[in-house]
Amino acid sequence: MNRTESGLFTRARESTRRVTESDSNTRDGKDQRAIADSEDNNDNAESDRSSSSACSSLEAAVDSSSGPAPLSRVVGSFIAPPPSKEHMDWHTLRSLLYLLRFGSVASPHRDPTVLAALDQTQKAVLALLEEWWTGQAHDKILPKMKQYTFFHALESAADESTFDFHLETLESLACEGDLPFLHEAARIYRLSLSSGEDDPSRYMEYVERIPQDMRESAEDQYHGNMGTLYSCELDPLEQTSYQKSFREVAADVSARERIARHALTHVNSGRMENPSSGAMLEKSRLKDFSQPIPTILDPCHWLASNEAVGFPWYLWDIELGCTVRTTEIPSENIRYSIVSHTWGRLRDGEAMESVCGVPWRVPKITRYDVKLLPQMIKDAGFSEPYIWMDLLCIPQEMSVDWQLAICKAELPRQLAIFRNASTAVVWLNDVASWKSTEGAIVWMGLRYLGDDPTGPARYTGLYDLDTGCDIAAPNASSPCGLVKADIIEDAEDTEQEQVPSAWFTSLWTLQEILIRPDMVLLDKNWQPLAIGNTLLITLDSLVSLAGELSATEDAPIGAESLLSMFHDRHLSLLRIESRLVPLVLGANRVSTCPRAPAIMSAMGATNWFRGRTLQQFQSPEEADLLVLGCYPLDFVNEVLDLSGAAFFSCTTTTATLVMDDDTGTKPAPGYPLQGTMLPFMPIPANLYQGVLEPGDAQVDDIDHSSVSSWRIHLDGSVTLPTVAIIASNSIELQSSCQLKCLIQCNDPENITSLHTVWGVLPLYDWIRRFGGDAHAICTRLSEEHIVGIIIHRWANSNSYVKAGGFSYGWPDTFGGPDEENKIVPELLTVLDVNWHVL
Numbered sequence: 160m161n162r163t164e165s166g167l168f169t170r171a172r173e174s175t176r177r178v179t180e181s182d183s184n185t186r187d188g189k190d191q192r193a194i195a196d197s198e199d200n201n202d203n204a205e206s207d208r209s210s211s212s213a214c215s216s217l218e219a220a221v222d223s224s225s226g227p228a229p230l231s232r233v234v235g236s237f238i239a240p241p242p243s244k245e246h247m248d249w250h251t252l253r254s255l256l257y258l259l260r261f262g263s264v265a266s267p268h269r270d271p272t273v274l275a276a277l278d279q280t281q282k283a284v285l286a287l288l289e290e291w292w293t294g295q296a297h298d299k300i301l302p303k304m305k306q307y308t309f310f311h312a313l314e315s316a317a318d319e320s321t322f323d324f325h326l327e328t329l330e331s332l333a334c335e336g337d338l339p340f341l342h343e344a345a346r347i348y349r350l351s352l353s354s355g356e357d358d359p360s361r362y363m364e365y366v367e368r369i370p371q372d373m374r375e376s377a378e379d380q381y382h383g384n385m386g387t388l389y390s391c392e393l394d395p396l397e398q399t400s401y402q403k404s405f406r407e408v409a410a411d412v413s414a415r416e417r418i419a420r421h422a423l424t425h426v427n428s429g430r431m432e433n434p435s436s437g438a439m440l441e442k443s444r445l446k447d448f449s450q451p452i453p454t455i456l457d458p459c460h461w462l463a464s465n466e467a468v469g470f471p472w473y474l475w476d477i478e479l480g481c482t483v484r485t486t487e488i489p490s491e492n493i494r495y496s497i498v499s500h501t502w503g504r505l506r507d508g509e510a511m512e513s514v515c516g517v518p519w520r521v522p523k524i525t526r527y528d529v530k531l532l533p534q535m536i537k538d539a540g541f542s543e544p545y546i547w548m549d550l551l552c553i554p555q556e557m558s559v560d561w562q563l564a565i566c567k568a569e570l571p572r573q574l575a576i577f578r579n580a581s582t583a584v585v586w587l588n589d590v591a592s593w594k595s596t597e598g599a600i601v602w603m604g605l606r607y608l609g610d611d612p613t614g615p616a617r618y619t620g621l622y623d624l625d626t627g628c629d630i631a632a633p634n635a636s637s638p639c640g641l642v643k644a645d646i647i648e649d650a651e652d653t654e655q656e657q658v659p660s661a662w663f664t665s666l667w668t669l670q671e672i673l674i675r676p677d678m679v680l681l682d683k684n685w686q687p688l689a690i691g692n693t694l695l696i697t698l699d700s701l702v703s704l705a706g707e708l709s710a711t712e713d714a715p716i717g718a719e720s721l722l723s724m725f726h727d728r729h730l731s732l733l734r735i736e737s738r739l740v741p742l743v744l745g746a747n748r749v750s751t752c753p754r755a756p757a758i759m760s761a762m763g764a765t766n767w768f769r770g771r772t773l774q775q776f777q778s779p780e781e782a783d784l785l786v787l788g789c790y791p792l793d794f795v796n797e798v799l800d801l802s803g804a805a806f807f808s809c810t811t812t813t814a815t816l817v818m819d820d821d822t823g824t825k826p827a828p829g830y831p832l833q834g835t836m837l838p839f840m841p842i843p844a845n846l847y848q849g850v851l852e853p854g855d856a857q858v859d860d861i862d863h864s865s866v867s868s869w870r871i872h873l874d875g876s877v878t879l880p881t882v883a884i885i886a887s888n889s890i891e892l893q894s895s896c897q898l899k900c901l902i903q904c905n906d907p908e909n910i911t912s913l914h915t916v917w918g919v920l921p922l923y924d925w926i927r928r929f930g931g932d933a934h935a936i937c938t939r940l941s942e943e944h945i946v947g948i949i950i951h952r953w954a955n956s957n958s959y960v961k962a963g964g965f966s967y968g969w970p971d972t973f974g975g976p977d978e979e980n981k982i983v984p985e986l987l988t989v990l991d992v993n994w995h996v997l
Contacts, residue, residue: 227403227457230258230284230392233276237261244396245315249325251394252312255288256332263289265449284392284406286452287413291385293336295420297618300382305337309344322348380611381416384409406456411734414454414700415607415707421694422604423618426627428691443692444540445679450582453677454699459574461738461801462763467578471495472565473552474545480533481516482551495545497576497583497675498536501665502550503751511556519562521550526588527683539685543581557777567776570756571765574674583675585668585698587660590640590682597688598634599717600696603704605631606718610708628713635717640682642720659724666750666757669741672698673761676733699733706731738762738802742838743809746789753780755794763801767793787875789839795871804862804938807869807877808946809838810903810964811915834960836877836948836996860939860946865989876958879936879994883987885947886926886935892988898922904949904963907933915963922965925949931956935965937987944968950996959996 234254241250261270262277262285277285294301312329316322326345333341377383388409390397399405470485474495485493502524510523514530521529529550536546553569554562569576577583590596609624642657662668672678676699680688688696705725714722725731732740741758750757759765768776782788786795799806834840865881872878884892900922906912907929926933931953939946946966950959 227280227406228278229398229402230254230281230288231395231398233262233273233281234258234393236276237273240395245317246325247315247394247396249312249315249329251390252308253328253332254393255292255389256329256337258285259289259292259334260332265289280406280456283410283453283456284388287409288385288389288392290413290417290452291382291389295424295618299618300379302340304382304386305340306344309337309341310347313344313348316348381412384412403457410452410454410456411703413452414703415604417452417694418600418690418696418700418704419604419608420618421690422601422631423608423624423627425601425691425693426605426630443687443689445584445681445687445695446540446542447692448687448689448695451677451679451695451697451700454697454703455676455734458676459578459674459761459763460736462574462761466763467575469572469575470579471547471552471572471576472569474547475516475533475536475551476545477537477541478544479516480537482518483545488545493545494543494581495547496541496543497580497671497678498546498548498586499583499662499668499671499675499678500548500586500588501662501668503665503667504661504749506751514551517551519554519556519559521555535685539681541582547576547580560773563773563777567771567773571760571768573670573760574763577671577674580675583671583678584681584687585662585672585678586681586683586685587641587662588683589643589660589662590680593640593680593682593686593688595635595637595717596639596641596721597690598631598636599639599715599721600688600701600704601690602628602631602635602715602718603708603721604690606711606714607704607707632715635715637716638720639717639724642724657720657723659728663724663728663730664749666745666748666754667752669745669748670758670761672733673741676702701725702730702733706734737805738798739806739809739838742798746839755790759794762798764794764797767791767797784873786871786873787835787837787840792871792873795837799871804866804946806838807836807866807948807961808938808964834962834997835875836961837871837875840875860941860944862939863937863987866938875997877996879992879996881989881991882934882994883937883989884934885937885945885987886923887933888927888929889932890934890988890990894986894988895923896986897924898945898967900965900967902949902963902965904965905951907951907962922967929962930954932959933962950994957995959994961996 231254234257238253238257241247258273260266260268262273262282263269264274264282274282291301292305294305309329313322313325316325322345326341329341330338377386384405387405391399391402391405470490470493472485473482474485474488474493475481476483502522505524505526507523507525511520512523512529513520514532516533523529532548532551536548554565556562557566605624605627608618609628638657641660641663643660658664676697678698679695680698682688690696702725705722708722709726710719710722729744732744737743739762741761745754745758756768759768780791784791786792863883865883868880870878870880884890885896885898886892898921899919901918902920902922902925903915903917904925906916907925922935926935926949929951931951933949933951935947935949937945937947944967947964948961949963949965951962952959
């Protein structure tokens with residue numbers, strides 16, 4: 160996404176231009192400035208009412224929108240708005256300082272009233288701004304940016320009395336570290352009012368340096384995005400419909416910057432040791448670290464807030480060492496952490512064991528002794544008094560009626576259980592140590608900083624980044640702890656294959672990471688993954704960093720294995736905002752239990768499950784009653800109802816013309832085609848492993864009415880009674896239009912290709928290149944956007960296969976502002992066809 164320039168940087172140019180244009184007046188000193196102030200006051204008096212009205216109208220528009228509430232709305236409940244838009248820069252900075260003083264959990268002046276006014280996402284956004292504003296001692300860009308921000312806030316004063324008021328207000332809110340910047344800004348401002356011994360030309364020299372300094376900030380990836388976030392969150396005049404996107408980008412960039420900054424500091428401290436020199440520094444426990452800032456700010460945003468109400472039935476009391484009913488704990492005292500882990504494949508048959516403090520027996524696990532869990536949890540050092548862990552908090556004996564009933568009630572409530580937890584951790588009981596993983600992350604952080612054009616210049620007085628990578632590499636000289644080597648033997652050769660930790664292949668844990676992507680990783684000894692003893696590494700921050708890097712020849716084994724694992728498991732899709740991600744990523748994940756309950760909470764598709772009786776819940780699923788052998792039809796239909804036409808719009812990098820379950824060979828023309836209209840499809844192991852991705856859709860898109868008639872069958876095929884066609888090679892349409900669309904589709908002239916073709920191409924010409932019948936069908940559209948699928952069949956076939964998808968955006972994306980390219984209903988030919996699509 161291209162970052163738009165924020166008001167912070169735009170006004171830097173305006174300030175310089177204003178002063179430069181009035182250069183002669185300013186150099187005349189105080190008298191000329193007084194005249195200008197007088198004119199400003201007159202203008203302000205006339206514009207106060209209209210400006211306040213404009214600000215009120217803007218805030219009302221934001222209030223009525225469906226977008227996230229900006230921080231300025233919270234501030235508006237505690238401090239008065241500025242008298243006019245001319246004072247907006249002062250008000251914006253005052254708002255930030257107010258929230259940092261009274262709304263930050265780390266501030267000694269924090270006010271419970273202000274804290275209560277912030278929702279979870281706003282708290283995370285404020286934490287991002289606080290991290291940026293307080294900064295890093297070696298960051299050379301931040302001091303210049305803060306200096307300018309304070310200066311511009313004071314410069315908006317039209318007279319000395321207003322200036323004094325603005326200065327006193329900021330002084331009362333600023334932390335001690337900000338006061339030098341504030342006072343220097345005040346000194347520079349006073350130069351413009353001075354005569355005699357203080358030369359106003361020094362003021363001009365400072366102002367003329369602003370464009371260069373602020374250009375450096377705006378071009379810097381981290382400071383540029385944070386400056387944009389600052390403006391759109393706290394300046395009512397800068398609020399935009401892209402606010403959610405600005406938040407996401409800022410959080411993403413901040414996560415990578417945070418890891419890189421700590422990696423650089425860690426290397427500079429000399430704490431990285433050669434593997435042969437002995438053990439790493441002793442690690443801290445969980446409660447010794449600051450709570451991490453999430454990278455994905457609003458996970459599973461498609462789920463209604465009322466679905467996340469309430470607490471679990473049971474929690475584990477760490478101090479007492481027993482399972483307790485949450486109804487027996489005052490709600491204000493319920494603070495718990497989630498412990499995610501995988502154990503279904505580790506069961507010792509049907510054996511069960513008693514654990515002290517747990518009112519039911521739990522499955523016996525082969526990898527560890529479940530009877531030792533209470534002490535392990537106590538030694539881990541959680542900062543919360545309670546934890547939730549399924550073995551200890553969900554009854555496990557399905558032959559006991561009361562336990563069965565509670566288990567059935569809790570499974571569709573995983574959203575509430577996970578979202579209402581204070582923190583979440585992953586216990587990877589097959590990871591022996593974090594040594595190589597930490598070394599790999601340090602190396603990756605330094606490499607990321609080196610790849611950032613402004614990264615090396617941002618931090619001064621620290622190691623050269625290449626030197627830092629060389630220092631970090633020895634600690635990443637073995638595969639990272641998240642992967643392990645399996646020995647593969649055949650008749651001709653023996654080799655090692657790196658496979659991920661079992662947690663990354665479990666279907667149940669996929670749902671958990673989607674709801675709580677901010678999980679901290681723990682090894683088998685409950686030690687957290689961290690850089691040194693300063694920064695906890697969360698899963699979402701690791702996904703962000705890995706998504707920006709690729710394995711290079713100079714990458715140490717640890718970094719290479721970590722990057723390969725994240726890319727092979729397609730974990731970057733966790734950053735895609737789609738209800739369909741669990742189905743897409745879940746296709747190749749393992750579950751020893753029925754698959755639908757493992758992901759239904761993250762999709763909001765739980766009605767089918769709640770409607771089942773205890774007997775149905777207890778009975779094993781019959782494979783021939785599951786769609787593609789995976790999910791119950793009523794579950795799939797509920798997901799379809801929730802997702803709409805987007806359900807059919809996933810794209811894939813695997814060409815659907817080559818699916819041969821029996822031989823895996825490349826078929827000749829005329830071979831019965833195979834593919835999928837669904838967002839999931841088991842792919843034969845001997846064929847190219849592509850990945851489905853949720854299709855492109857815009858906020859204003861609506862489903863075409865014809866899609867509501869489409870019906871899914873147990874074999875995964877779909878019947879299309881009615882379709883809206885926009886291009887065809889065999890049907891004469893009522894209207895034709897040559898749209899250049901973004902197409903991801905099988906190559907119609909190379910059906911043996913394993914990969915799809917991706918590019919901006921003329922849709923009608925592309926459809927005509929197919930042999931047999933091919934059609935482009937609309938699934939979603941708006942006045943300026945259309946999304947659809949391409950289906951194809953051979954001349955002698957009764958069934959179609961989905962060959963790909965297309966999207967078109969008018970006028971910005973592909974076409975240009977030609978009226979004839981604007982999407983109107985007349986461009987679509989709606990037909991009753993009753994087609995069958997595999």
